[in-house]
Structure formats: structure tokens, C-alpha cells
Amino acid sequence: MSARNPLNAPISRRAMLAGSTVAAAAALAGCKKSDADGTAASTGGSSDAVLTYHIENPTGIEPYTLEDENAVAVAFNLFDALTYYDYKTGELTDLVAESHTHSDDDTVWTFKIRKGTKFHDGSEVTAKSFAYAWRRLCNPSTGEQPSNVSYHLAMVKGYEDVTAGSATELSGVACPDDYTLQVELSQPYADFDYVCAAPVLSPVPEGAGAGDDYTAFAHSPIGNGPFKMKGEWEDGQYVEAEAFADYANGEAPKVAGVRFNIYKDSNTAYKELDAGSLDCSLVPITATKQAKDSYGESEDGYTATPDHQFLGGAMLYTQFLAFNVNDPVMSDVRVRQALSLAINRQAICDAIYEGSAQPADDILPSSMEGYREGAWAYAAYDPDKAAQLLDEAGYAADANGKRNLSFKFMTNAANTQDEYQSMQADWQKLGIDVEIDKVEYAAMYQSYLDGTYSVGARAWYADYPIADNYLYPLFHTGNGDNVSHFADDKFEQLIDAAxxxxxxxxxxxxxxxxxxxxxxxxxxxxxxYRALARCTDRRVSSLTVTPQILPLLSEASISE
Structure with a gap:
């Protein structure tokens, strides 16, 4: 998931840190699904307290519009998907699905739907609820076009026909009975059950959120998760939800409700936290040290407990530079290698991020399975080797140290520029002329798609906690998120085989x-790599936010 603002703002989806992967994940104290047989029933929140949680204005709050981390944070608590990645155990578990199987070649997946689970309007969740929801994502008649997040279903047979408007049904999705969902893929994909954990693939009541009902559903969606809407989403102000009394996919929420308070910036939200009028806030970079000193650091980085309220665990997030490989200068791999080696990542993290970021040495986040320290050799700091590579590429320094090499560095105009200026200074030390080109995000994104840039600031965080969710969308041809326009037959053979x-x-x-x-x-x-950098008020006795930035609000508790 692409990130709109990689410096100090919400991470944004498509047009969406130190510590070991297993140990950090195993330390998490919260789990959305509790009993293995899923028979626990809810009678509503066990407390009268309402937890307030900081978000910035989301792109939406229902599956069709989940394009940023704020939207996903809300929808994750309103909807339950087929499966759920349990960060406590590091394992994928069934959620609305009672079980699932797949063919030997991983092209046909069968999910048995748990009986007796309900939507917030009292109707039953069935296999057809998922088939309808997925078709709704892909169908251009739902909105003005297929959902921007329908790409999660791109490997399902019939996807291209439905998104093109030439078919109304996904040919690869079938419901042999009310509690069986069968999905046929266009190619083998052994991690499809991880994809099915994404909130965007949650069920929707048949017929809801389409036609004349689209706007009403968008502002007050009917989900199947531990919390249900209380009134409508007040755009730019708040989203309020209450515990769902008939929740059957796990334990009852421990609070009566949750209010997602919408702030334009983290500075304002953090002041509200300090004043005691907000329970959980994103912490501005400049306040990181103060928050750690005042509230104490979480023992595992993800769960806030009394006197350990600051969450600094590693996110499934990587900030990076994108090189347009079709650009006349950036098409030379030696130039790309040199520009990467010239950046003093540690100095930037120390001076600008104040401990809330760590230098990246792999495109995969440090908190993801498959990460290896130093996997990307050209992410090291080695200006001497950078100079040598530039010499070899034909950009030798003249008597004044200049290399006759220049380019524009595209950045988001909404971001502060300190980090970019540091990189600019690193490159200038090598004799490279670099102009920072501050562009509004919409124009920036279009330049990525059109390939009309040289170098740009970019970031990505995981839709699902697997390496494929980085390697396939970022590097495989035909993906809109492959903004480098990289194309390599050998890589595609390797990733397809994987x-x-x-x-x-x-x-x-x-x-x-x-x-x-x-x-x-x-x-x-x-x-x-970035840290969660969230903090809770002292009245919060327990709150977990996962490396995927998903708040487990049904597990949260507040001291009365």
C-alpha cells in the first residue's frame, strides 16, 4: 500500500521499527479472535467507557473506500474478514471462515463460513455476502469506477472482465451453498488466505452500498465486526461506534464504544492527549522524547499498559526513493547504486526522526518475515564507492568537483523538507546538482504513473504481513504501484515461482x-523503517496497535 506522506503524516494507500520479526510479533498481547471454535458471544461492552482514538480524515470507512491507514483503522473494527493474522502467535487464523482448504496447485480455495454470525442489522453473514462484497469492489457501476482497492482481487478469475464492465460476476467466485465460498484463481498463489485477511475483502449485506444506497452506506456502513456504527460518519469531525451485542467471532468488546476523533495534524491531537481529553494519539516527531519520558515506553512496543503508554514498535513500513528506470540518467544502474550509497541514513534518522525511525537496509520491513539485515547492499553508506560508480558511469568529477550530473528530486509539497534537504546535501558533496521539486500529491502520483520524473520520495506499508505484498506490487510489470517502471524477465520468473x-x-x-x-x-x-509512535492516556489500562497499524479496540480496556 503506497504512502502519501512518508515524513510525518498519515500513511496513505494506493492513488499506503527496530526489533526482531518473530520476537516482536510474539510479544503482542491482543488478538481479535479469541476462542478457537468461535463460539464466544457478546453482550455488548463490559464497561460504560468510550475510548477516543486519533485519526486523520479517512478516505472512507467501508471496504470500497479503504485507501489509507485511517480508513483501515476504522473498518478493521467495524468489519471482520474471512481470516485474521494473529500477531500474538505469528500465525494466520480463521475468523468469519470456520476453516479453509486449497487445491494442491493453490489455484482453488474453499472457505467454510461460520454459521450464526450476523451483520449489525441482524441479517446473517453467508458465503453470498462475500461474493457480493467482492463483486461490488470490482464493478464499475458501484461508483464511477471499480474501487481503487479492488486490486486485492486481481488474481481471481474474471477480475478483468468485471472491472472492464464486460461482466457482472466474478467467474472465479462460487457459492455451492450458503456456507461455502469457492474461489478460483487465474494462477497459483499460495498466500491467498493472507490476502483474505484484508479488511477490504470483508462481507457486505447483499444489495447494500449500491445504487441509491451508496451514499448512506458509505457514511454509516453495516458491518459484522465487534463495533457497529452509532449514527453517521461526520466528515472531518468523528466516527462513533458502539459495541455490537450479537458479535460472535470473538470476545465481547471491553469498552462500550469507540470514538475516532478526526484531527488535521498530530500536534493538535497530542495536545488533546496531554490535556486528558483524548485516549490515543499519534505522537509528532518533535514530541517523541517528551512522550517517552512522560508516559513511559511500552514493554513490547505494541501494547500500552499503565506507566508504559508510548508505543514504539516496528511498523510494516518502508520509506524509499523511487528511481524512474526509463529516465535517461536513472536508466544506468550504476547511477542508481551511487545515489543510494551516498545517503547517510543513520544521520537522517538521528537528526530528524529523534529515535522514531531506523535506517532501512532491505526493501522489506525489519518486522516482516523474510527480512535479513543488510539484504540490500546498496542501502549502506559508502560515499567513496558511490564516487567510484559515478566515475565508471561517465560522470567523473572536474577540477571543481562537479560531475555534469543533475536531476530533479520530486517530493510531496505537503511534507516538511528537512529530510529531503539532507539527501540533497549528501548528493551535492559528490558533485551532483539536485533540485528539490515540491509537488502536490495528486500531480506527484500522476508523474509516477506517467513516468515523467527522475527520482521521487515514496513509501509503502503492508496490506498483509508477507514479503509478496512488497515484492509483487512494487517490482512486477503491470502493477500501478511499480512506479519505477522496472521490468525484468528473470525477476518475474523468480517472483511467480515463489x-x-x-x-x-x-x-x-x-x-x-x-x-x-x-x-x-x-x-x-x-x-x-518507522515506528508506530502512538501514545495513550494514563486512564487506558490496555490497548494494542499491531505492526500493520491496526488498533485492537475490542481488546482495549479503560480504568474507571
Whole structure:
């Protein structure tokens, strides 16, 4: 998921840090699905308290419009998907699905739907609820076009026909009975059950959120999660939800409700937290040290407990530079390698991020399975080697140290520029002329798609906690998020083979092999990994936010 504002603002989806992967994930204290048989029933919140949680204005709050982390944070608590990645155990579990199986070649997936689970309007969740929801995402008649997040279903047979408007049904989706969902893929994909954990693929009541009902549903969606809407989403102000009394996919929420308070910036929200009028806020970079000192750091980085309220755990997030490989200058791999080696990532993290970021040495986040320290050799700091590569590429320095090499560095105009200026200074030390080109995000994104840029600031965070969710969308041809316009037959053979590898451990190794190959070609330059940087009020006795920035609000508790 692409990130609109990689410096100090909400991470944004398509047009969406230190610590070990397993140990950090295993330390998490919250889990959305509780009992293995899923029979626990809710009677509403066990407390009269309402938890207030900071978000910025979301792109939407229902599956069709989940294009940023704020939208996903809300929808994750209003909707339940087929599966759920449990960060406590590091394992994928069934949620609305009672069980699931797949064919030997990983092209046909069968999900058995849990009986007796309900939508917030009292209607039953069935296999047809998922078939309808997925068709709704892809159908251009739902809105003015297919949902921007319908790409999650791109591997399902019939996807291209429905998104093109030439069919109304996904030919690969069938419901043999009310509680069986069968999905046929256009190619083998062994991680499809991870994709099915994404909130965007949650069920929707048949007929809802289409035609004349589209706007009403968008502002007050009918979900199946632990919280249900209380009134309508007040755009720019708040989203309020209350515990769902008939919730059957896990334990009852421990609070009576949650109010997502919408702020334009984290500085304002954090002041509200300090004043005692907000329960959880994003912490501005400049307030990181103060928050740690005043509220105490979470023991595992993800769960706030009394006197340990600051969450600094690693996110599934990587900030990077994008190189347009079709640009006359950036088409030379030696130039790309040199520009990456010239950046002093540690100095930037120390001076600008104040401990809330760590230098990136892999395109994969440090908190993701498959990450290896130093996997991307050209993400190291080595200005001498950078100079040598530039010499070899034909950009030798003259008597004044200039190399007759210049380019524009495209950045988001909404961001502060300190980090970009630091990179500019690093490149200038090598004799390169660099102009920072501040562009509004919409124009910036269009330049990425059109390939009319040289170098740009970019970031990505995971839709699902697997390496494929980085390697395939960022590097495979035909993906809109491959903004480097990188195309390489060998890489595509490696990644396609990895996706079709049935054994989990072998699949991770195959993904690493594909990652190793592309790391030498440097279509991107990893920059840093970011921490959650959230803090809770002292009245919050427990609140977990996962590495995917998903708040487990049904597990949250407040001291009365």
C-alpha cells in the first residue's frame, strides 16, 4: 500500500521499527479472535467507557473506500474478514471462515463460513455476502469506477472482465451453498488466505452500498465486526461506534464504544492527549522524547499498559526513493547504486526522526518475515564507492568537483523538507546538482504513473504481513504501484515461482531469492523503517496497535 506522506503524516494507500520479526510479533498481547471454535458471544461492552482514538480524515470507512491507514483503522473494527493474522502467535487464523482448504496447485480455495454470525442489522453473514462484497469492489457501476482497492482481487478469475464492465460476476467466485465460498484463481498463489485477511475483502449485506444506497452506506456502513456504527460518519469531525451485542467471532468488546476523533495534524491531537481529553494519539516527531519520558515506553512496543503508554514498535513500513528506470540518467544502474550509497541514513534518522525511525537496509520491513539485515547492499553508506560508480558511469568529477550530473528530486509539497534537504546535501558533496521539486500529491502520483520524473520520495506499508505484498506490487510489470517502471524477465520468473511454492518456509526462501536479485538493480533505494509512535492516556489500562497499524479496540480496556 503506497504512502502519501512518508515524513510525518498519515500513511496513505494506493492513488499506503527496530526489533526482531518473530520476537516482536510474539510479544503482542491482543488478538481479535479469541476462542478457537468461535463460539464466544457478546453482550455488548463490559464497561460504560468510550475510548477516543486519533485519526486523520479517512478516505472512507467501508471496504470500497479503504485507501489509507485511517480508513483501515476504522473498518478493521467495524468489519471482520474471512481470516485474521494473529500477531500474538505469528500465525494466520480463521475468523468469519470456520476453516479453509486449497487445491494442491493453490489455484482453488474453499472457505467454510461460520454459521450464526450476523451483520449489525441482524441479517446473517453467508458465503453470498462475500461474493457480493467482492463483486461490488470490482464493478464499475458501484461508483464511477471499480474501487481503487479492488486490486486485492486481481488474481481471481474474471477480475478483468468485471472491472472492464464486460461482466457482472466474478467467474472465479462460487457459492455451492450458503456456507461455502469457492474461489478460483487465474494462477497459483499460495498466500491467498493472507490476502483474505484484508479488511477490504470483508462481507457486505447483499444489495447494500449500491445504487441509491451508496451514499448512506458509505457514511454509516453495516458491518459484522465487534463495533457497529452509532449514527453517521461526520466528515472531518468523528466516527462513533458502539459495541455490537450479537458479535460472535470473538470476545465481547471491553469498552462500550469507540470514538475516532478526526484531527488535521498530530500536534493538535497530542495536545488533546496531554490535556486528558483524548485516549490515543499519534505522537509528532518533535514530541517523541517528551512522550517517552512522560508516559513511559511500552514493554513490547505494541501494547500500552499503565506507566508504559508510548508505543514504539516496528511498523510494516518502508520509506524509499523511487528511481524512474526509463529516465535517461536513472536508466544506468550504476547511477542508481551511487545515489543510494551516498545517503547517510543513520544521520537522517538521528537528526530528524529523534529515535522514531531506523535506517532501512532491505526493501522489506525489519518486522516482516523474510527480512535479513543488510539484504540490500546498496542501502549502506559508502560515499567513496558511490564516487567510484559515478566515475565508471561517465560522470567523473572536474577540477571543481562537479560531475555534469543533475536531476530533479520530486517530493510531496505537503511534507516538511528537512529530510529531503539532507539527501540533497549528501548528493551535492559528490558533485551532483539536485533540485528539490515540491509537488502536490495528486500531480506527484500522476508523474509516477506517467513516468515523467527522475527520482521521487515514496513509501509503502503492508496490506498483509508477507514479503509478496512488497515484492509483487512494487517490482512486477503491470502493477500501478511499480512506479519505477522496472521490468525484468528473470525477476518475474523468480517472483511467480515463489508465489506458487506451496511450502511456507520454502516460499519465504524463494521470496528472499527474488529480493536478492532485485536488490542489485536498485529500482528503489530503501531509506528508513518507522515506528508506530502512538501514545495513550494514563486512564487506558490496555490497548494494542499491531505492526500493520491496526488498533485492537475490542481488546482495549479503560480504568474507571
Amino acid at each position: 508465489r506458487a511454492t506451496a511450502d511456507h518456509d520454502e516460499r519465504v526462501k524463494a521470496m528472499q531469492a527474488a529480493n536478492d536479485y532485485v536488490s542489485e538493480l536498485v529500482p528503489y533505494a530503501p531509506l528508513n
